[in-house]
Amino acid sequence: MIDKIKEYIGEAELFHTDNKETLEAFRIKFLSKKGILNDLFAHFKTVPNEQKKEFGQIINSLKNIVEAKVKSIQEELESKDIQGLYGDLTRPGYPLEIGSRHPISLVKNQIVDIFNSIGFNISEGPEIEDDWHNFSALNFPEYHPARDMQDTFFVQTNPEHLLRTHTSSVQVRYMEKNTPPLRTISPGRVFRNEAISSRSHCIFHQVEGLYIDKDVSFADLKQTLLYFTKEMFGKSKIRLRPSYFPFTEPSAEVDIYWGLKTETDYRITKGTGWLEIMGCGMVDPNVLKNCNIDPTEYSGFAFGMGIERIAMLLYQIGDIRMFYENDVRFLEQFKASF
Numbered sequence: 186m187i188d189k190i191k192e193y194i195g196e197a198e199l200f201h202t203d204n205k206e207t208l209e210a211f212r213i214k215f216l217s218k219k220g221i222l223n224d225l226f227a228h229f230k231t232v233p234n235e236q237k238k239e240f241g242q243i244i245n246s247l248k249n250i251v252e253a254k255v256k257s258i259q260e261e262l263e264s265k266d267i268q269g270l271y272g273d274l275t276r277p278g279y280p281l282e283i284g285s286r287h288p289i290s291l292v293k294n295q296i297v298d299i300f301n302s303i304g305f306n307i308s309e310g311p312e313i314e315d316d317w318h319n320f321s322a323l324n325f326p327e328y329h330p331a332r333d334m335q336d337t338f339f340v341q342t343n344p345e346h347l348l349r350t351h352t353s354s355v356q357v358r359y360m361e362k363n364t365p366p367l368r369t370i371s372p373g374r375v376f377r378n379e380a381i382s383s384r385s386h387c388i389f390h391q392v393e394g395l396y397i398d399k400d401v402s403f404a405d406l407k408q409t410l411l412y413f414t415k416e417m418f419g420k421s422k423i424r425l426r427p428s429y430f431p432f433t434e435p436s437a438e439v440d441i442y443w444g445l446k447t448e449t450d451y452r453i454t455k456g457t458g459w460l461e462i463m464g465c466g467m468v469d470p471n472v473l474k475n476c477n478i479d480p481t482e483y484s485g486f487a488f489g490m491g492i493e494r495i496a497m498l499l500y501q502i503g504d505i506r507m508f509y510e511n512d513v514r515f516l517e518q519f520k521a522s523f
Contacts (some may be wrong), residue, residue, distance in 0.1 A: 187236075187239065187240065187243060190225065190243050190244065190247055191243070193215075193221060193247055194243075194246065194247050194250055197215070197247065197250045197251045197254055198250060198254075200254055201258065202258060203261075203262065203265075205262060208255065208258050208259065208262070211251075211254075211255070212251075212255050215247075215251040216251060216252070216255070222244070222247065222248050222251070225244050225247075226244065229241065229244065283520060284520075285516065285517070285519045285520040286519065287508075287516065287519070288496045288500055288502070288508065288516075288519050289390055289492050289493065289496055289508055291496070291519065292492050292495050292496040292499060293372050293390065293392065293492050295417065296370075296372070296392050296413075296417065296490075296492070296495070297370065297372060297392070299412075299413055299416045299417060300370045300394060300413070302416075303409070303412065304368050305368050305369055305370045305394060305396075306368065306369050306370075307369065307370060307371075307372065308355050308356070308358075308359045308369045308370070308371050309355060309371065309372075309373060310349075310352070310354055310355035310358050310359075310371070310373070311349070312348060312349055312373070312374060312375075312376075313340065313346055313347070313348060313349070314346065314347060314348075314349040314354045315345055315346055316345050316346075316347070317357075318354040318357045318358060319347060319349055319350060319351075319353075319354045320332060321475070322357045322472065322475040322476065323353055323354075323357060323431060323432040323472055323475075324431040324432050324469050324471045324472055324475075325431045325432075326431070329431065331350060336350075336377060336378055336379075337350055337376075337377065337378055338376050338377075338378055338387075348375075348376035349373075349375055349376065350375055350376065350377050351375055351391060351393065351489065352371040352372070352373045352375060352391045352392070352393045352489070353371075353393055353432060353487070353489065355371035355373065355393070356369070356371055356393060356395045356487065357472075357475070357476060359371070359395070360395075360397070360473075360476035360477075360478060361476050361477065364478075365397045365398055365399075365478060365483045365485075366396075366397060366398035366399075367395060367396065367397040367398070367485070368395070368396050368397075368398075369394070369395050370392055370393065370394045370395075371391075371392070371393045371394075371395070372390065372391070372392040372492070373390065373391065374388060374389070374390050375388075375389060375390070375391050376388055377389075381506065382505075382506075383503065383504040383505060383506065384505060385505065386493070386505050386506065386508075386509065388509070389491055389492070389493050389505070390491065390492040390493060391489055391490065391491055391492065392489070392490055392492060393487065393488065393489035393490075394409075394487065394488045394489070395468070395485065395486075395487050396409070396485050396486055396487075397468065397473075397478065397483055397484070397485035398483065398484075398485065399482065399483055399484075400484070401467075401483075401484045401485050401486060402484070403435070403467060403486070405486065406465060406466075406467065406486035406488070407423075407425065409486075409488075410423060410439055410463075410465060410488065411423055414439075414441050414462070417495070418441060418498075418499075420441050420442060420443070420444075422441065422442040423439060423440060423441050423442070424439075424440045424442075424459065425437035425438070425439055425440075425465070426438045426440065428464060428466075430464060430466055431469070432466075432468065432469050432472050432487065433465070433466025433467055433468060433469055433486075433487055434466060434467060434469045434470075435466055435467060436464065436465070436466035436467075437464070437465055437466055438461055438463075438464055438465075439461070439462055439463045439464065439465055439488070440459040440460060440461050440462065441459070441460055441462055442458055442459055442460075443458060443459065443460040443498075444458055445458045449501060453498070460498065462490055462494065462495065462498075463488055463489060463490035463491075464488065464489055464490075465486065465487065465488035465489070466486065466487060466488075467484065467485070467486050467487075468484070468485040468486060468487050473485070493505050493508055496508070500519075
């Protein structure tokens with residue numbers, strides 16, 4: 186009997202097939218309930234005691250060899266099936282295109298991080314606004330040109346609603362829902378009925394800031410903007426030129442000293458070295474009243490900047506239209522940015 190088992194072992198060791206049916210027949214022959222191994226284990230009871238150890242060892246050896254053979258051939262056949270479906274799995278993979286953040290998102294995130302570091306939170310609002318939040322609450326008189334159809338996209342079905350022209354409307358909503366002290370920035374997309382050119386577009390992005398508290402002064406505004414320009418541009422020299430905005434009084438345009446080190450510096454600053462980056466001012470008392478804030482107790486400042494303008498400066502982009510054309514050749518340049 187032991188010699189017969191050794192023959193089975195030799196047969197199992199030499200067995201090989203690339204056919205599933207042949208492999209299944211081999212498995213049934215040795216491992217099924219009516220197979221050879223089952224019969225051998227049944228015969229084990231009749232083996233003399235002095236032969237049981239050798240007999241048991243050789244049966245287990247046969248069982249292990251048969252099971253290992255079945256498993257290895259099954260894995261080989263399954264691997265061939267997969268390769269038939271998907272080809273050679275060891276071949277090099279297709280290169281994956283790595284995306285990147287849009288330059289507008291990169292700059293917006295930088296601005297948000299800078300103001301977050303000094304306690305400003307983020308507020309958002311609807312892009313379709315009503316007259317009150319976009320104009321009236323912000324002290325825009327009825328004759329102001331921004332109320333003209335030539336400057337603003339009004340919703341035709343309801344002339345009291347429009348695509349917001351600035352994110353100052355978000356500040357109004359924030360003041361209506363919260364009580365001072367308030368410290369918030371409002372990034373978002375805005376719309377104006379302007380001719381599209383290399384320097385202007387009918388869609389662009391803004392970040393506006395608002396700080397309302399007791400005893401807030403123009404000096405606080407200047408120091409906040411000085412901190413921002415130093416963190417954003419690495420430049421600490423700014424100037425504020427008197428200007429006019431309906432919702433702030435006094436109002437100013439903010440310039441940074443860009444320098445005149447290169448030909449590009451001369452071009453973008455028109456030879457002056459100074460570059461306008463935003464508008465700002467102290468919140469007009471009428472705006473505070475419209476938002477149910479007592480102007481005799483609280484004061485504050487507001488500022489606003491175009492994200493595209495900042496991005497064009499930082500990345501030396503000469504045409505604002507490139508932000509919206511989805512040209513992969515342009516966008517791939519920002520893969521290395523964070």
